[in-house]
Amino acid sequence: MTQQNPNVTVAQRIANILRRHGVEFIFGQSLPSAVILAAEAIGIRQIAYRQENMGGAMADGYARVSGKVGVVAAQNGPAATLLVPPLAEALKASVPIVALVQDVERDQTDRNAFQDLDQIALFQSCTKWVRRVTVPERIDDYVDAAFTAAASGRAGPAALLLPADLLRAEAKSPAVVRSKQLGHWPLDRVRPSDDALAEVASLIAAAHAPIIIAGGGVHCGGATHELAALQQEACLPVFTTNMGKGAVDEYHPLSAGVLGSLVGPRSLGRYSYGLVEDADLVILIGTRTNQNGTDTWRQIPSSARVVHIDVDPVEIGRNYEAIRLVGDARESLAALRAALTRVDLTRRHGDRARLEECIAQYWKGFELDRHDVVTSRSRPIRPERVMAELQDLLTGDVTVVADASYSSMWVLGQLRARASGMRFITPRGLAGLGWGVPLAIGAKVARPGKPVIAVVGDGGFAHSWAELETMVRMKLPVTIVVLNNGILGFQRDAETVKFGTYTTACHFAEVDHAKLAEACGCPAVRVEDPGELAFHLHRGMDQGPLLIEVMTDPAAHPPLSLFAKMDEAA
Ligand SMILES: Cc1ncc(C[n+]2csc(CCOP(=O)(O)OP(=O)(O)O)c2C)c(N)n1
Ligand SMILES: [Mg+2]
Numbered sequence: 001m002t003q004q005n006p007n008v009t010v011a012q013r014i015a016n017i018l019r020r021h022g023v024e025f026i027f028g029q030s031l032p033s034a035v036i037l038a039a040e041a042i043g044i045r046q047i048a049y050r051q052e053n054m055g056g057a058m059a060d061g062y063a064r065v066s067g068k069v070g071v072v073a074a075q076n077g078p079a080a081t082l083l084v085p086p087l088a089e090a091l092k093a094s095v096p097i098v099a100l101v102q103d104v105e106r107d108q109t110d111r112n113a114f115q116d117l118d119q120i121a122l123f124q125s126c127t128k129w130v131r132r133v134t135v136p137e138r139i140d141d142y143v144d145a146a147f148t149a150a151a152s153g154r155a156g157p158a159a160l161l162l163p164a165d166l167l168r169a170e171a172k173s174p175a176v177v178r179s180k181q182l183g184h185w186p187l188d189r190v191r192p193s194d195d196a197l198a199e200v201a202s203l204i205a206a207a208h209a210p211i212i213i214a215g216g217g218v219h220c221g222g223a224t225h226e227l228a229a230l231q232q233e234a235c236l237p238v239f240t241t242n243m244g245k246g247a248v249d250e251y252h253p254l255s256a257g258v259l260g261s262l263v264g265p266r267s268l269g270r271y272s273y274g275l276v277e278d279a280d281l282v283i284l285i286g287t288r289t290n291q292n293g294t295d296t297w298r299q300i301p302s303s304a305r306v307v308h309i310d311v312d313p314v315e316i317g318r319n320y321e322a323i324r325l326v327g328d329a330r331e332s333l334a335a336l337r338a339a340l341t342r343v344d345l346t347r348r349h350g351d352r353a354r355l356e357e358c359i360a361q362y363w364k365g366f367e368l369d370r371h372d373v374v375t376s377r378s379r380p381i382r383p384e385r386v387m388a389e390l391q392d393l394l395t396g397d398v399t400v401v402a403d404a405s406y407s408s409m410w411v412l413g414q415l416r417a418r419a420s421g422m423r424f425i426t427p428r429g430l431a432g433l434g435w436g437v438p439l440a441i442g443a444k445v446a447r448p449g450k451p452v453i454a455v456v457g458d459g460g461f462a463h464s465w466a467e468l469e470t471m472v473r474m475k476l477p478v479t480i481v482v483l484n485n486g487i488l489g490f491q492r493d494a495e496t497v498k499f500g501t502y503t504t505a506c507h508f509a510e511v512d513h514a515k516l517a518e519a520c521g522c523p524a525v526r527v528e529d530p531g532e533l534a535f536h537l538h539r540g541m542d543q544g545p546l547l548i549e550v551m552t553d554p555a556a557h558p559p560l561s562l563f564a565k566m567d568e569a570a
Contacts, residue, residue: 010136013171014100014162015039017143018071021183025062025445027055028073032102034167036073047445047474050466052079054438056086057427059097061442063090064425065399067222069150069183070442073100076164077115080122085432087157088126092288093243093429094220094312096150096185097157099127105165106134123159132161136169140178151185154312155220186221186311191331192324194339200307200323201339203281204234205347207305210281212236213259215293216243216428217286217310221329224248224421227285230337231255234345235352236283237275237359241293242412244286246422249396253356255417257363261295262413264559265567266369269413271362277301282320284308286329289319292428295561309333370414373556380553381530383483387414389533390453390481393541394418399443399452401425403436403460405490407483409558411455434463437480441467444476451541453479458508459488468520471545479540480522480547482513485554493557497566517547524549 008016011034018026019042027047028036036046049055052074059070074083080101090097101123104113123130129149133142142160149158204210218227218240224247231238231254238248239259248255256272263269276282282304287293297319300306308315308322309332316324325332374388387410394400396419402411408426417424425443427435440454456464461482471478488506495502517524524547525536533550540546557563 008171009034009038009167010139010169010171011035011167012038013139014143014167015042015044017140018044020179020181021147022068022181023071023183026071026073026100027059027062027442029055029079031075031079032073032100032162032164032167035100035162047441048470049438050470052082053085053434054464054467054470056083056097056099057089057435057438058442058445060086060090060093060095061401061425061439062446063095063097063185063442064219064439065423065443066446067184069147069185070095070097071100072097074102075115076102076104076119077117080117080119084122084126087123087159089427089429089432089435090157091126091128091429093216093427094155095157096155098146098150099123099157099159101159101161103132103161103163106163107165119159119161126157127159128156129158130161132163133166134163136166137172137174139171140174144178144180144182147182148187151182151187153188155185186328189328189331190311191327191335192309194335196323196325197335197339198342200283200325200336201343203305203307203323204236204283204340205343205345207281209279210236210283211275211279212238212283212285213241213287214238214244214247214285215241215287217329218244218247219423221286221311223286223329223333226330226333226337228252228420230333233337234340235348235355237355239272239276241287242408242426242428243293245412245424246417247420248417249420250417252420253359254352256359257416258412259299260293261561262409262559263295263561264564266373267413267559268362268366270559271365272359273299275358279304282306284310284320284322285333286310288315292431294319377530378553379528379530380485380551381527381533383410383552383556384414385530386481386483386533386550386552387411389530390537391415392534393537396422397450398541399423399425399447399450401436401440401443401452401454403427403454403456404431404433405457405460406558407436407455407457407460409560410483413558433460436460437464437467437471437478440478440480441471441474441476444478448476451479451544453481453541455481455483457489458482458484458486458511458513461513465516468517468522468547472521477544479537479544480517481537482547482549483552484511484513484549485552485556486510487554489554489557493563497562513549514547522547526551
């Protein structure tokens with residue numbers, strides 16, 4: 001129940017409303033002070049970040065893993081502007097975050113007050129919803145509206161602007177008492193019509209070569225069990241997108257790995273791509289069919305029928321005309337499975353052995369092709385060897401996080417999900433550098449008892465060094481693997497392919513990342529011998545925090561289609 005005490009301030013009422021929504025953590029840095037003080041007073045824990053970019057990304061990692069809405073708080077003006085990047089990532093990646101942002105006092109608006117800025121305009125492009133509260137009695141309405149906007153439909157960020165004087169004002173009792181708990185997501189579960197599902201069930205039964213491409217929406221909707229059951233019952237081969245990785249167990253004989261731009265030499269995609277080319281029915285689930293996820297929209301044959309299950313009707317038909325199944329992934333898949341019990345799946349079962357054999361050959365070809373690099377003893381160390389050592393320690397309980405650039409690609413292309421529902425968290429919404437460490441810290445807040453490992457490049461890590469102190473202070477033991485190749489790897493290689501040369505930004509001066517970590521109280525080691533990797537990775541997962549700086553080969557790059565011609569010529 002909302003507190004009815006007439007003597008509470010708006011800030012105190014906000015804290016009580018947050019508690020009603022089940023909020024346990026606020027990623028903040030003291031501001032808005034009245035709100036944070038009130039929240040801490042009732043047991044909501046502040047995870048105090050060092051910089052707002054990072055606090056927003058922590059709230060993002062927390063929301064992705066916990067199934068709850070992430071809450072981040074910040075000061076007005078410059079602090080608010082630093083929330084734009086993480087909210088933009090959350091918007092593109094469909095992650096619910098409520099940002100509580102202070103605003104100048106109501107009677108000082110538009111007078112060049114200290115740190116005044118048009119924050120409605122600031123957040124309009126990077127949130128689903130932004131409002132400024134001006135009437136104390138309406139605070140319950142507005143907080144609830146922010147949570148509803150974040151957690152409903154296609155989830156995303158919402159910003160609530162809170163004038164500093166409003167927070168100190170007395171919170172008069174609202175006309176209507178609110179009691180709903182809106183802090184989890186997805187808030188609603190909608191499903192397609194029975195007619196549409198029956199049509200798709202018939203198409204699946206009759207198709208010659210149907211496939212599923214599962215996106216991040218399967219994780220958002222908590223639909224991994226339903227997808228695993230569908231894969232099994234209807235004998236459907238499943239690819240995932242980058243963001244969908246872990247939606248299925250990649251050791252299942254009908255799992256064909258991640259589809260996207262990893263199709264060059266020494267990739268799985270190079271083989272598995274054939275299955276997509278041959279498909280006559282493609283079932284997309286929870287994907288925005290983005291450029292990276294489709295290798296620049298090349299991968300789905302124009303001759304194939306496309307079915308698209310998505311909670312966001314606007315995504316259906318954006319890049320591929322499709323049979324529209326608008327709905328939450330879990331509800332829609334459950335309903336599709338029910339519809340499939342009413343059709344004859346003999347054709348699907350009859351094709352299973354062939355498909356399994358085919359997919360086994362893809363994985364075998366991939367293993368053979370990459371054998372030299374995954375077993376390489378060379379120094380500097382091959383990143384594929386780092387991933388192979390990590391793979392040996394993975395269980396379905398480990399959350400693997402990556403930064404943008406090559407670390408994402410090594411994680412998504414070289415690791416193999418051990419269970420359906422295993423999480424691989426990557427900033428693929430906008431692919432921004434610097435998200436790896438804060439996403440991992442947020443994931444650790446959500447799952448304190450389970451190992452979280454972040455793989456980051458040295459360029460991306462430089463955006464987030466300061467949060468090592470946060471990790472230590474807040475006792476959030478993450479294992480951070482820094483792939484130190486001394487360069488902005490993707491930048492150098494992409495420029496080389498496109499221009500034949502690269503700019504002077506690409507090489508760094510030498511940085512001792514282990515010393516940096518130790519200076520913040522985080523144990524650290526620099527690894528130059530690949531034979532030592534397993535020991536330290538194990539140690540990190542067992543008793544982190546630990547920063548493992550791996551001296552990696554600057555000549556190594558993931559098998560992206562962009563480099564395929566160059567790699568084939570080599
Ligand atoms: C915030 C941001 N700035 C710039 C870029 C452009 N960019 C993409 S990859 C990359 C190089 C990253 O280098 P590093 O983190 O060391 O990873 P590596 O490729 O070397 O493994 C750059 C600059 C970006 N994606 N995000
Ligand atoms: Mg680098």
